[in-house]
Amino acid sequence: MLEGSQIDRYRLLQSIGHGSAGEVYLAEDSRIAQRVAIKLIRIETENKALSGTEKRHFQREAKAIARLDHPNILPLYDYGEENIEGIKFAYLVMPFRQEGTLADWFEQYVNSKQPPIDDVLHFIEQAASALQHAHDRQVLHQDIKPSNFLLRSRSDRPDQPDLQLTDFGIARFYITSAQTSQSIRGTPAYMAPEQWNGHPTPASDQYALAIMAYQLLTGQLPFRGSLEQLMLQHLEQQPKGPSLCNPALHREVDIVLSLALAKKPEERFASVSAFARAFYLAVTQSASVELSPLSPLSPVTPLTEEAPQANVDSCAENIQATLTITPAEARSGVTRTLTLALGHKIQVVVPPGASNGQILRLPYPQRSSPSGTPMSTNSLILTILVQEAPRKAALSGIVEHLHTPFRALQAYSNKTFVPRSLPGKLSRGKAIVLGGLIALIILAGSGLLLINNAANQRNANTARIAAMASARANLNPYPPGGGTLIINDPLQDNSKNYGWEELTHPARDCHFSNHAYLVQELQPKALAACTAQNMNFSNFVLQVQMTFLTEGFGGILFRADIASSRLYYFQVISDGEYFLYLYRDGQMAHSSQLTPDHATIPASIFHQGIKHPNLLAVVARGPAIDLYVNHHHLTTITDNTLSHGQISFIASGFFSPIKVAYSDIKVWKL
Structure with a gap:
């Protein structure tokens, strides 16, 4: 212990913690009688001159911190080298924050209530701002976690401190084209898949921040277990949506966090600031209906650096x-006898x-942690x-x-x-062969597309984008932005006079039910379209939230002339495939598939199956058509065949009727 030692003008008072590459001491600056924090890194002993790694590590840290000038990054006052009792140390001098860390702050909510939602938003916004500043200067942090955010009190709001990011001890410069290998660094509970492989990117910090956001909202880490289990989960498993842990959260929060936690860094948000903005919009949509505290069955757990081995958890994964x-x-x-992902064996009986x-x-047998504590069933x-x-x-x-x-x-x-x-x-090749044999019959005025050509079996399914916002979400979130919000309809009824069809036809049904617009295909192999009679758009952004109530196809018809069967059809299948079709008339042989075969939405983006909402969007600007699912850009198609038309929502299936619910439509005029 080095208490009482003198380093230049700084007197070490007491050890206050361990950083990633050294020990941290409370010290006093004798020149100005101010308390500071000093981080010491041993770089040489009297018996051994260590390799240059420690020295380079220190120099990298000092230079990286010195160039980061941001209110949410702990500043660097001074740095240098000092010999103490024959041992050479490098040292970093920083402000001393007696308020503690974000992990300390969260402890007040352990086994109690949910943290205030505006505090959560405040912290994530500040953390993202600090990281974006670092990323813009080619610096990664690589160890984002609550204990690496220090608190600083605010006189104007003492109950909501500011954050300051510290411990850039493992920060490292990144160069996009660099081919050099990198060692694995970070805290396992927060490490992105590429970080486990030793190839961190700026998106790795975004991933870790999303883990921290998940904790603040639910009181739980999304991945827990031994080191080996954590690695497997980060590399292969998707976490349960936070709305299942905290029912007060909107499903939009699930979507935003699933994007930021995508297994591939290129599938995450383009930047950590883009993630923070989407997170704000999603959470404020939840806050608008008043976030309730966590259930007593969902106790908040401390924001520790390592995931707990066992915990009573109402949002445990099936x-x-x-x-x-x-x-x-x-x-x-x-x-x-099945052997499951983590090596657990279970005997199952399949009935005749x-x-x-x-x-x-x-039922899954109750398990125990290595300590013998029962785990959740x-x-x-x-x-x-x-x-x-x-x-x-x-x-x-x-x-x-x-x-x-x-x-x-x-x-x-x-x-x-x-x-x-x-x-x-059904293969594309068979579809082409059959295309000349069977016509697509569009019943003008009925809005029903009868698909006698099973080659077109993928036709269906897109669209339900839940408006991610409170009042601030009225801005167009799709690049390059702009436009005027002209439609903001929860699709609970026809009170806004957009003329949504309400009818029952032998082959289709369109009506409002359970706070959504329900489109039903009543005749197998039909494409049921329910149309807004008072909408006709040329250049626009449309987003809507779509939920499959049965497996099948759903989607959006746009720039449509239903009477003459001329339209674009953005189709999404409940298993994650998507298509864009152009129909020039009622003949299948005259239609075109504008997207490649087997185009698939990444599994980390799309929520497969029934009763899982997905946000879909179309951006039509002149001949350019951009398709999005859950704010993830799928593709850009250029086609100038159709310039304007109506909007319809779709349900379709092959051997059983299909039900698809749509809600929260927004349209921006470009």
Whole structure:
């Protein structure tokens, strides 16, 4: 211990903590009688001259901090080298913040109430501002966590301190084109996948900040367990949405955090400041309906640097798995032992008569942590896949005519849609062959597109973007911005006089239900369109929130002339594929697919399956058409065939009626 030692004009008073590369002391500057914090890094001993790594590490830290001039970054007062009792130290002199860290501040809410939402927004905004300043100067932090944010009191608002980012001890310059290897640094509970691989980017700091935001909103870390478990989870698993941990949060918060926590850095927000802005808009939408405290069943846990091994957690993940069995086993039933992702084994019993795509919800045995503490009890969600049996018998009707693979028919005909992949989908080649044989019939005035061509089976499904905002969300969030908000409709009724169809047709139904606009396809293999009669746009941004109530297709028709069947169709499938089609008339042979085959929304972006809302957007500016899902840019298409028209929402399916709910439409006129 070095208490009482003198370093230049600084007298060390007491040790107050350990940084990433050394020990931190409270000291007094004898020249001005001011208390400061000094970080010491041992760089040489009397017995051994250490490698130049420590010296370079210190010099890098000093220079990096010195050039960062920002109110939310702890400034550097002084630095140098000093020999103490034959040992050479490098030292950094910084302000002493007696208020403690953000982790200390959060402890007041342990096993109590949820932190005030405006404090959470305040902290994330300041943290992002500090990081953006560092990134703009080619500096990464690589260890973002609550204990690395010091608090500074505010006289105008003593109950809401400011943050100052510290401990750039592992900060390192990044050069986009650099090919040099990098060592793994950071705190496991907060480390992005690429950081585990030793290749951090600015998006790695964004990822860690999103983890911290998740904690502040829910009281829980999204990933917990041993070091090995944490690495696997960061690399492969998606966290449960924070709205499931804190029901007062809007689903928009889930979407924003899922983007910032994408496994690939290029799939995250373009910058940490862009993440902070989206986070603000999403959370204030929640705040507008008054955030309630966490349930007593969801205790807030301390913001520690390491994830707890066990915790009573109302938002614990269900375990999901897939089991493939033979047709014989499906008929007679079977007992299997599954080895799950983290090596846990469980015996499952599949009952006789199981069908392909069937989902079994099974109790998951209570587990214990290494210390013997019981962990939370989850459910095992098991999807049954039945191996395809050889089939020579002809299938009847349209299935026989199109030679659709039997497995695909099972997947679409079962009540439960097979998650993720859908084996045996109709190929593009078959679609082209059939395109000249079967016409797409559009019933003028009815808004119904009857798809007799199963080659167009992917037609469907887009659009529901939930307006991410309070009053401040009235700004167009899609690049390059601009435009005037002319429609802001929650789609709960027709009171805004946009003329949304309300009718029941033999093949479709359009009506308002449960605070949304419900589009139903009542006849299999039909494309049901529900249209706003009083909307006609040329250059615009449209966003709407879409929720599948059954598996199938949904989407948006835009620049549409329903009567003459001329339209663009942005289609999203509930398993994550998307398409953009151009219809020139009612003939399928005259239509064009403007996006590539098998275009897929990244799994980290799109919420697959039913009852999971997704935000969809179309930006149409002249011939340029940009498509977005959950604020993630999918593609830009250039086509000048259609210049203006109506808006419709879609529901479609092959072997069972489809229901899709739309809400919170916003339109900006460009």
